[in-house]
Amino acid sequence: MDSTFVNQVMSKNVLTVDKSTSIQEAAEKMHKSNVGCVVVTDDLKPVGIVTERDFVTKVAAEGRPLFTEISEVMSSPLITIDQEETIWEASEMMKQKTIHKLPVLEDEKIIGIITTTDIVRISSLGSDSQMRRVCDQILLRMKDK
Template sequence: MTDQTARDLMNPGAECIQAHETLDRASQMMRDMGVGALPVCTDDRVSGIITDRDIVIKCVAAGHDPAKVRAGDLATGLVWVAADATVEEALARMEEHQIKRLPVMHDNRIVGMITEADLARRLPDDQLAEFVHRVYARS
C-alpha cells in the first residue's frame, strides 16, 4: 500500500453545500447523492463539514427548524488531507481526530472524500481491522 495515496482511496467529486444554505437543503442533497456528509463551502473555500447526524442531533433534536438553520452554523472544524498524502497519513488523520469521513484537498480545493465504505473497499482486511479498532475502541 505504500505507493497508494489519499486520491487512490477517495470517492472523487465531493459536492459542497454553501454555508448560507439551510439544513433542509443539506438533507435533500445528502438524500439525492446517497451520502451522509457534505463539505460546507463559502464561495469556493471549504470551511467545515456537516453530517446527517449533526442535522439530527444539533438541530432537530434540539428543537430547531432545519428550514431556518444554515449549514455554516453547524459546520464543524475542517480536518482534511492532501490528495498526495499516503494512505497511512490519511488513516492516521482519521484516527487522531476520531472521524469517519475525511475531505481530500488539492490546490486548496476539495477533490474528494474518504469514507468508511471507501476504506472497506480498498484496504486489506488487516489494515481495515486495525483502523476500525483504533477509531471505535477509543472512548
C-alpha cells in the first residue's frame, strides 16, 4: 500500500522572522504573505512559532504592546517533522501535541509546513481510492495499538 508523505502535502510558503522582530512587524508580514503563522529564528536557526491564535491569547488578551519582541510570545521549543514522514505520523503528532501547524525540517532548516487544513484537503480532494488508502493507513495503525 502506498503512503502519502509530508513532502507531498506540505506548503513551501513558510514565513520566518528573527526573534527580535516586533509582534506588529510579524503580524504585518503574516498579513502581507497571507499565512497563519510565523516561524521564529535565532541566527537563522528555527526556535519557535507564533500562530494567529497566539496573537489572540498572548497578545490581544494580555494587552501586550505592539513593540514587544516576537520571542516573548512564541511557542518553544519548536515541534517539527521530517519531510519523509507520512501524513499519518504528522496527524498523530498534531493530535498528541495539540497543535495545528507543523514545520518541516531538513538539515536544521525549515523547508515547509504542514497544517491540519492540508491534511483535510488531501483527504477531501482525493479520489475515492485515495481516500480509501488514507483510511486504510489509519485503520492499520489503529490495529497495531
